[in-house]
Amino acid sequence: GENVEQHPSTLSVQEGDSAVIKCTYSDSASNYFPWYKQELGKRPQLIIDIRSNVGEKKDQRIAVTLNKTAKHFSLHITETQPEDSAVYFCAVTDSWGKLQFGAGTQVVVTP
Amino acid sequence: DAGVIQSPRHEVTEMGQEVTLRCKPISGHDYLFWYRQTMMRGLELLIYFNNNVPIDDSGMPEDRFSAKMPNASFSTLKIQPSEPRDSAVYFCASTQTVTGELFFGEGSRLTVL
Numbered sequence: 001g002e003n004v005e006q007h008p009s010t011l012s013v014q015e016g017d018s019a020v021i022k023c024t025y026s027d028s029a030s031n032y033f034p035w036y037k038q039e040l041g042k043r044p045q046l047i048i049d050i051r052s053n054v055g056e057k058k059d060q061r062i063a064v065t066l067n068k069t070a071k072h073f074s075l076h077i078t079e080t081q082p083e084d085s086a087v088y089f090c091a092v093t094d095s096w097g098k099l100q101f102g103a104g105t106q107v108v109v110t111p
Numbered sequence: 112d113a114g115v116i117q118s119p120r121h122e123v124t125e126m127g128q129e130v131t132l133r134c135k136p137i138s139g140h141d142y143l144f145w146y147r148q149t150m151m152r153g154l155e156l157l158i159y160f161n162n163n164v165p166i167d168d169s170g171m172p173e174d175r176f177s178a179k180m181p182n183a184s185f186s187t188l189k190i191q192p193s194e195p196r197d198s199a200v201y202f203c204a205s206t207q208t209v210t211g212e213l214f215f216g217e218g219s220r221l222t223v224l
Contacts, residue, residue, distance in 0.1 A: 032210040043202065043215040044154070051210065089154060097142065097209030098167055101154040 006102030023090035032093035117216035129191040134203030
């Protein structure tokens with residue numbers, strides 16, 4: 001089955017700096033790569049996603065890049081703000097529709 | 112739409128008791144997923160359904176766990192008998208397409224004493 005590895009497990013950044021989270025996967029047939037944000041005590045919510053025919057996608061301060069050859073994709077958050085503090089999960093959908101999540105990254109933005 | 116609705120929100124039970132968690136997906140969503148979240152193991156996929164049919168239950172921990180989807184608007188996850196290691200937050204989620212946004216319920220926090 002699909003194996004999704006996510007790094008780092010925790011990330012502390014100064015407000016205004018950038019944060020980068022990286023995920024690798026094993027199934028070359030995977031074709032959909034979403035990122036979810038989970039605030040403390042809340043449900044995970046989609047923040048951005050990318051499909052296998054696209055290399056990069058941006059939405060305001062967040063962006064995702066995909067390298068299909070190397071089987072990794074990354075989340076970039078620029079100009080971080082305190083409200084960006086949360087746990088971020090990458091996920092991978094294989095060709096059968098099975099969505100597997102990475103272990104999560106705890107992001108702490110300090111003022 | 113009210114979103115994915117789960118019940119109960121919190122359940123505290125004693126070891127050996129049966130636990131039933133319920134989920135109502137968003138109307139029109141053909142896929143329904145059950146995830147378990149713990150600090151140690153993160154978000155684990157337990158089982159998912161497509162058009163009410165279980166597609167992959169390889170994540171179900173053991174025979175004590177079972178899930179059903181009798182119709183498009185209702186699913187249950189049952190644990191019998193429950194054990195302390197089953198304590199976790201159980202999320203139900205639904206989506207219209209597997210390459211689209213997954214909508215999570217608020218979760219059911221289970222504590223087994």
